[in-house]
Every structure is written in structure tokens, then in C-alpha cells.
Amino acid sequence: MDSVDTDTARAARPPAQAGVTALYEAHAFGLVRLAIIMLGDRAAAEDVVQDAFFGLYRNWDKLSDPANALTYVRASVLNGCRATLRQQSRRDRRDRAAATDTRSGTESAESLVLLSEEHRGVLLAVRRLPERQREALVLRFYFGLSEEETASAMRISRGTVKSSLSRALAALGRMLAEES
């Protein structure tokens, strides 16, 4: 039965370019915003999202079910953010520390103008969280995903999402209290 279902899904899928383009038009804004929050760097965020969609395009025929494409590409964006942060970290950890500070020059001019001091402080604290906690926090509270959806996007269990969120909120509370 599984193979029959898979074959049916493959036969019914739209062509790669049309399918990926439609998905991009519907979700690129949200995903770039997600990547900006993760990275604090708009250009890098757009690169990550473009890469994710291009990867989806190349692998379109391998998808077992196109209905899962958004989950798939969301996981790719998160993966790309993680890779970018690690790359920055290896290149120059000191520079990275500065880059994650929303008061540094790597934030877009728009962000500097539009963000309040309080928001900058919160974002700085969010970016100092361990990656898993930061991702769980952003998916849950910015993206508004349920715990199950967050678990699916991060490919971890629902319990681990809960624990990551609990830790993240506790750590943020401490950091914000210390900063104030």
C-alpha cells in the first residue's frame, strides 16, 4: 500500500518550477523573517532561504509527498541558519559575538532605526541562547507553530521542544534581569 500511495502522490505533484515558485511566493517573506531573527543579517538570511528553495527545486522529484514541502524547506532554512552561524563562529568568534549584537553595524539600517532599545536587548539575549533553544523559541513564539509542528520542523521530540523552551525562557529571564 505504501508504494501505491507514494506513486499516486508523485503522479499528482505539480512540476518542480511551478510548485517551488508557488511555495516561495507564499512563504518567502515569513521564512526570510525567520532567518533574519536567527542570524541578525538580512543578506545572509536571504541567501539561506534562496538556498533552501533551490535545494527543494533540485530534489523535488525525490519528495515522497509534496504536501510536506513546506516542512521540508523550513527545516532547510533552519539548517542553513545553523550552518551560517557555525561558519561565522569558526571564521572569527570575536567578530561573530559583535555581529550578533543588534547594536553593531551588521544589522540593517532599517533595524537600527525601527527597533526599540528594549527589543534590541531581547533579540541580543535570544541570539545568545544555544542554537536549539533559540530555534525552538523562535519557531514557537514568533512563527506561532504548535509544539508538535515545532518538533517536526526541528526533527526532535515534542518533549525536547518543551524542555528547550523551558530552558530558553529561564535563561532569557535571567539575562534580561541582569541587563536591566
Place this chain on the structure above:
Amino acid sequence: MNPVEDQVRAATRAQAQTLREVRPLRLTQAPQTAAWRRPGARARRTRIFKTWIAPATAAAAVIALAIALVIVRDIPNGRVAPPRPAVTGTGVPPYYVAVTGPIGWYAYAPLSPSPSPPNVLVIGETLTGKRLATVTPPSGSRFVGVTGAADDRTFVVSTMRTSLTASPALAVTWYLLQIAPGGGYILQRLDIPDMRSWGVQAIALSGSGRELAMTLARAKREAGSPDFELRIYSVATDKLVREWSTNDESVLGPGITVPGPQDQGLTWVDGDRALVFPTLVRVSRHGEIIERPTERRIDVTAASGDLIANSRVIWSLPLSPGAAAADRCDPFGASVTADGKTVLCTSRTLAHGRVTLAWLAFSASAPHVPRVLYKVTVAPPRAYAVVVAFLWSDASGSTSIVEWAVARTISPSTTHYGAVSHGRFRPLPPLPGFIEAQPKAAW
């Protein structure tokens, strides 16, 4: 609602709203050659590709060799070597096994190239920092877990398939790793069945190396089915020996589902006669709901069945508002020593602009008054993060390997690793394979 949640929502939305347009999608050119990509990014992608292919090719060759070795070199008397004392004069085990490179969820999204260091298993010497061997995973898989027996020679490691399109996706495979005298090793595949819809949360090899315990959480809830299980498999026969399950919220909550850096959260105690696992119990105190870390013990002779009914509480985090701040455990990461008589935890406090980190031990005979095994006080930078953890401890908790960091950016270069014994901290040399803070390693 938690006020911090509100702050996060407001700040992330505020930043998201600064984005007013995105560039169009380009599908006709490979991203690394597209005109819109920044010059640095193109160079980076090329470098990633070149550095990734070589280890992948080498991985296939080394695994083929390892499998060949396993075929011709089985050890006598079954798979498990008898335990023997394996502690150095300083009290720490001579060997460690560490998983490097990407091990988390991000390793499994297949559409982006992985620029991280290669995912390998490093076998090293604790006191000298000498790398004894590097083991690459089977093609298409990554090492994800490691746990050791008391002899410091016998380990079980797990790999997970990285392809989401393979069937079954994300399948876990288990291997028995035995370190031979002189630093050689034997890697032998176990036939423990794949967990399918379960996610492995924590693993613990018994002191004898004969049983592998693991906690499993169902990735997606199914009505009428348990969401959490504790299982014991025989390493010699691969058979399921015991299985307990529950839907109890104290187990499903943040307590046991936290696989710490060392897959903590599950410990064999009392000569492998029992297992201890953490839960998080919600209690009401002065009208406020508090989550209280609690350790439960289950005897391995208990019949398979209900996990909570067959286990009992052996320790709960003291709720003593009058206690000194430094004596309060961090809410996560408490662990029990192998003799079952001591609970280890860490604490962190900020006072007068200085951060104090402490490694604490609660004795079963005095469960409310911790003993300070070691503490360190430092002046932190303006914005900083903290890491404080036990990485290993001996059966009584008298000697431990710990890590700590108080730094703006947590990395191996800002993290201190050392052995704590009799109130002293003895730094360890840089350990190959510890490429991240909070390494996944076993002794």
C-alpha cells in the same frame, strides 16, 4: 502567559517587520554561481563542497575496513568483555569516546550542504589529549550517541540515517565499540531493532556492559498508546529484556526528555540492579506552581509494565527558600552516581557583579544539605553566557570530570575542562573531538 514570552513575541515581530521586500527566486542557476550571491558566499560554498567530499569518500572506505575487521575479529566469550578497574592514578578513566560534528536535528535536513566539521567518533586519552583513533560513520549516517560501561573499554554508539527519503527515514543503528589494549578498537554492529516512531532520548550502558537502557519518547502522540518508554536490551543477544511505559506528565515534561550533553538522565545504579531516571513534578507552593526535579528508581527485576507504578522517588530537589542561593541546584541536569547514594547537580549565582559556579553533591543520608565539591567565582564580561556541568563522575561522586565557562561566546576555547577531586580542579589538556562546548562524550 510568561512575560518573557511576550517580550520575545514583540521583539521578534518588530524585527520581522523591518523586512519589506525579498528578492525574487532564481531557479535557473546554481546558487553558488548566481549573480546576486555575495563574493564571500560563493567561495565559501566551493570550499564546503571540496572539504565534504573527501571525508565522505574516506568514510565509506574506513567503514568497509571496520566491518571487515569485525567479521574476522570477534572477541571470545560473547560480545562483552569482563569489567576491570580502568581508572588512572588521578582517578579519571584513561579513555574517552566523543562524537564530533553535527549531531542534532540540523544534521538530518538533507537539502543544505553541511559546512560543519565531519561527524566522526574520536577515541582519545583523557590525561594526555592524545587521539587514538577516528571512526567515520557508515555512508548516509551520522553518529548521534555514545555511552560507556564501567570498564572504560566498552561503549555503545548509535548512528542515525540522514536521508529523509530513505525508508525507514532516520533509522537508528547501534554498535558495540571495544577499545583494545594499545588503543585499537573493534566495532561490531548490534541487531537491536529500529525504534521507528520513537525518538531515543537518553541511553545508558550498564556498568557490566551487558545491557543497554534507553528512554524513548513517541515523536507524535497516538491516542490510547503510551508516549514514553524505558527499555532494556541485552547487548549479547539484542533482545528486549524489559519495557516500561507511561503517559505520566512528570516524565513527559522537561525532566526526562532532556538528553544532556552526556545523554544524562538515565543511570545504572547499585551494581546494575536498578535504573534511576529524572522526572519533573509540579507542586503547588503558596499558590504558585513549581516544577520540582525528582529522581525515581526502578529495579530491573520489576516486571514490564507501568513505569511509575513500578518505580519510587529517591530524591527531590529541596524546596527551601531560606537556603543559600549557591546551594540551589539548577533545575536541569541532576544525576545520580553509580552507587546510588549521591545526587550530583550544579548551581550558578550572581552576586556583587561576580558569577559563582558550584558543583554540588547531595547525600542520601542528608538529602537537603549539599556538599560543595568545587566552586569557582569569576567576574563576567558585560553580556555573557554560562556553562556548568558534570561530564563524568566515579561511582561515589568523589572524582568528577567537569566543564565550565563564563564568556560572551561559549566555545571550546572559552570552556574549561578538568578533573575535580578533594576540592581541587585539575585542568585537562585540549581533548581531540571536543570541538564544541558541551561535548557529547563518554568515559
